[in-house]
Amino acid sequence: MSGVLSSVDARTQLVGQNRLELLLFHLGGTQLFAINVFKVQEVMRLPALTKMPDRHPVVRGVTHLRGQTVPVVDLRHAIQMGPLKTTEEEATIIVTEYNMTVQAFLVGGVDRIVNMNWNEILPPPGGSGRNHYLTAITRIEERIVEIIDVEKVLAEIAPYDLDLSEDLYDQELLARIKGKDILIVDDSHVALGQMKQVLTPMGLNIVEANNGLEAYQMLMHWKEQGKDLENDLVMIITDAEMPEMDGYMLTTEIRRDPQLKGTTIILHTSLSGSFNRAMVKKVGCDGFLSKFAPEAMTTEVQRLMRVKLGMEAPSD
Structure with missing residues (x-):
């Protein structure tokens, strides 16, 4: 998956045609989760982390990537499923850019990239539990895939200041x-x-x-x-x-x-x-x-x- 962004130009052609590509991953179990490939910069093995004092409980630490200090968020923990338990060999991070900031999400492993139409992406059903952290769901090969509301995850870690003059x-x-x-x-x-x-x-x-x-x-x-x-x-x-x-x-x-x-x-x-x-x-x-x-x-x-x-x- 190291070349996950090698065909960005081709992916750009999907936009405006109501299409997207999803990066599928798991969080230490059989359930598949996803985020949009356009938000992904890189997929890599978990590097060495520095643990900062007073960090948010779901932030495992920070790492240095290409001259930037990047926080590493335990995504399983962030969506209230409990901390991710994974071996050093399995631990993977997905480096993303959201809202002009770069962060990495610790996941159990990456599955693959799929090409979808937005009309195949549906709002999550009503209810409680993880739905609180979903923006959408889809079905791939008869399996439900949950698309995570990353904006909610990030807003809970670092709330926005909305006090305007x-x-x-x-x-x-x-x-x-x-x-x-x-x-x-x-x-x-x-x-x-x-x-x-x-x-x-x-x-x-x-x-x-x-x-x-x-x-x-x-x-x-x-x-x-x-x-x-x-x-x-x-x-x-x-x-x-x-x-x-x-x-x-x-x-x-x-x-x-x-x-x-x-x-x-x-x-x-x-x-x-x-x-x-x-x-x-x-x-x-x-x-x-x-x-x-x-x-x-x-x-x-x-x-x-x-x-x-x-x-x-x-x-x-």
């Missing part, structure tokens, strides 16, 4: 958008909660959808009702990776619709910034935000709203 908010703009709708689309309840904390002070009516298909169906329903989407819907903020329909496909479908094509859309994702900026241009988003940077979100959301209302000229 009132000076960040444009009061003239807020007076004009008060009570208007903003649609936020994400399969992570953590991400939805974080966005709501930033957007609530703007006085908007925040509407949530858990995936691109749900958001698209909501838009179609509003059209059938005769809702004035041009004036009442100020913006859509969408994640990239979601079950059933991803954010790229959602944006593509909106741009194809004569009544919706002028909608302001921001792509809000933990995937690689440089990659997403290329995809923003390809599918026609108006902006891109890395998760989770509350000040940047506040600034960019308001900038694009001012552009929409003619209060500010669009940037080049």
Whole structure:
């Protein structure tokens, strides 16, 4: 698996076609788990660790990779299954980039990479237990694969600071958008909660959808009702990776619709910034935000709203 990212260019072609690749792994048992390959930098044997004082209980230690100090998280422990028990020969780490940070997850072993369609990725069933840490599930060769909500895991290890200065908010703009709708689309309840904390002070009516298909169906329903989407819907903020329909496909479908094509859309994702900026241009988003940077979100959301209302000229 050392060459897991050797064909990134080929994988890039999957995006925008409602497709993805998943890296499958286990956590010391028979159950398979997965994360998106695009978030993986490297898969390798567990290197030597340095144990830091006062570290979080699920962080095994830190290691040095290519000039960076990288925390190593026991993923089994982080999703409340208990610490991973594995031999030195079996111990594997998956080095990932989320939200502009690099971290490694200790796993029992890596299985393989599979190519999937997002409509094969389903929301997790209701219930308790591990579902609390899942964004989705899928079925591969008659086996259930659980896709972990890594954003939730990381937010529990290092909570985000959401205390924003009132000076960040444009009061003239807020007076004009008060009570208007903003649609936020994400399969992570953590991400939805974080966005709501930033957007609530703007006085908007925040509407949530858990995936691109749900958001698209909501838009179609509003059209059938005769809702004035041009004036009442100020913006859509969408994640990239979601079950059933991803954010790229959602944006593509909106741009194809004569009544919706002028909608302001921001792509809000933990995937690689440089990659997403290329995809923003390809599918026609108006902006891109890395998760989770509350000040940047506040600034960019308001900038694009001012552009929409003619209060500010669009940037080049």
